[in-house]
Amino acid sequence: MAKRPTIHDVAAAAGVSRGTVSRVLNDDRYVSPAAHAAVRRAIAETGYIVNRNARSLVTQRTGSVVMVLSEPHEKVFEDPNYSTTIRTAIRRLGERDVSLVIMLAGDDGDRARVVHYVRGGHADGVLLMSTHAGDPLVDELESLRIPAVACGAVIGKENVIPYAAADDREGARQMARYLVEQGRRKIATITGPMDTPGGIQRLEGFADVLGRKASRRLIEHGDWTQLSGESGMARLLERTPDLDAVFVASDLMAAGALSTLRAAGRRVPDDVAVGGFDDSSVAATTHPPLTTIRQPLAEVAEETVRLLLALIDGGGPVDPVILPTRLIVRESA
Amino acid sequence: MAKRPTIHDVAAAAGVSRGTVSRVLNDDRYVSPAAHAAVRRAIAETGYIVNRNARSLVTQRTGSVVMVLSEPHEKVFEDPNYSTTIRTAIRRLGERDVSLVIMLAGDDGDRARVVHYVRGGHADGVLLMSTHAGDPLVDELESLRIPAVACGAVIGKENVIPYAAADDREGARQMARYLVEQGRRKIATITGPMDTPGGIQRLEGFADVLGRKASRRLIEHGDWTQLSGESGMARLLERTPDLDAVFVASDLMAAGALSTLRAAGRRVPDDVAVGGFDDSSVAATTHPPLTTIRQPLAEVAEETVRLLLALIDGGGPVDPVILPTRLIVRESA
């Protein structure tokens, strides 16, 4: 590989000094139009590309952020929602010439690696994904004072880690109201883990609408996996055989619930209406297709990135962003 | 953020020179046990972490590789297979302290960004994902002489870009043989795009087994999306209403085929047997669950990473790796 041109070469080609080239590179004030043009031309001629390492060495900025996936390894990505988020984040960051490094944080070793990475100054900011309540990583990052935002609130840290999220609570209300309007009487729910915002708030929204009808025996907890949807549904059926609707807090778990119902001989939606949440790609695949709540995932991801960049750019504290959800009616309810 | 300790601080704390600390850091020869111990202790005491930028500046190595996703934006990640690959790659690279940057290459702007990134020396290697035949990016990367490997062969570049892949052709044969053994007579297929190895080789394997029976009218082409599975199946039914089996080259497309068949009133597997490919997470979700071919995705990802690291570490050329597939029988066939 032929030696790459440096800022010196550009300066020589343009007949100016390093300082001037640097000023052009960074849009600094006080560069004459003539010098500016000469430098631009020299850059094009030489095919110069700034060396980020050299720059980072003095600016202490890296031009990259790290996305930390906090799910245990086996589950990472099982949820198709990750895809949208990652893709959107990459695009938005790319537009600003910021690159995205992805790290896993499923066990202590992983977390140590993340902390080491951040302490090493290798990233300008951290993007937390699906972080559970009490995750020690959050405290560690906090003490490192690195800009961090979460995609979806971090329970217990809502005021210290800014976030963008869908309105889980209102989304759950939309679904609950819909099921009630459809004339369903005995409505159960399978929630997400109760240490995640989706787990907690979707249950709260459900309870907001059903009030006293949301009794203990109509509530089961899952862990977002399809399998937990299956087993949760089985327990509900056993306890309350005459239920006529179930609101499942994620599409993937709803797919699990659907197979349990089918195996139990219940027709959907005739005997039991099923409502999901996410409007992820599985929602259209299931049989019957899921009536669900659409989360504006792309927008959530965009807002998350926006918050992080704002934080990095040194504006003061930023406020959480909560985006509206929408009911998508298909055939399961 | 308090100023981070540098190699100088460590040297002072250990009572040695920068050079000695550097030697310890890089496992160089010729460090006395005493000095070694002193440095290790000083590193622990000061909480020193090497500054990668400074190091990269002189070594010209970055300690990171970039994964390039070549699908058009809308499709990126739609295929759940990406998840496994990305996750595995992150882990294996992480173990070697190499970080993974993900970039999109769905349009010309993206591709330019990738080239710029690589030309800027920001990555030690490139990991190509799902690159289509004739992708201009490949030529550009080739001319930059950066170590590159592909996950799945790049059609037309098999000899210049090393790769790891599942044995698509033999996998397709396994499915075709199985369908024949089950007594199916009129077996159709929906292929992937014919500029991808999965598209080409799975069709070849299919044809290997069916020979002359694999007639034009029994072949439809999809683009890996669920929608294309639906429409492909519809065209097949129209042309050959009496087909009794279909081998679909991906699970996601198979899911699409399944809904078309259901809408057309065909029972699966009674009237029509459906075979998928991938054994991705959707395979278990469909109704009925898909009989499919399992690709050893994690192993493929691991091998891909291994090849790339070998290439980066400067060993000579490396050989492609092809891993065996396995038939998974569920209910759809």
Next chain:
DNA sequence: GGAACGTCTGGGAGCGTTCACAGACTGAAA
């Protein structure tokens, strides 16, 4: 005419490493 100010430019210093080299110290061989 000179002071005061805004605009523009060049170049030294420094960011935190690694690398190459020179030199000091050992012990064994001549």
Next chain:
DNA sequence: TTTCAGTCTGTGAACGCTCCCAGACGTTCC
């Protein structure tokens, strides 16, 4: 004793950039 090879260590010189300061211009205003 001298010589030599093998260990071990310290130091100056990069790597390619940004930052900052000093100074050269031009205007404008008193």
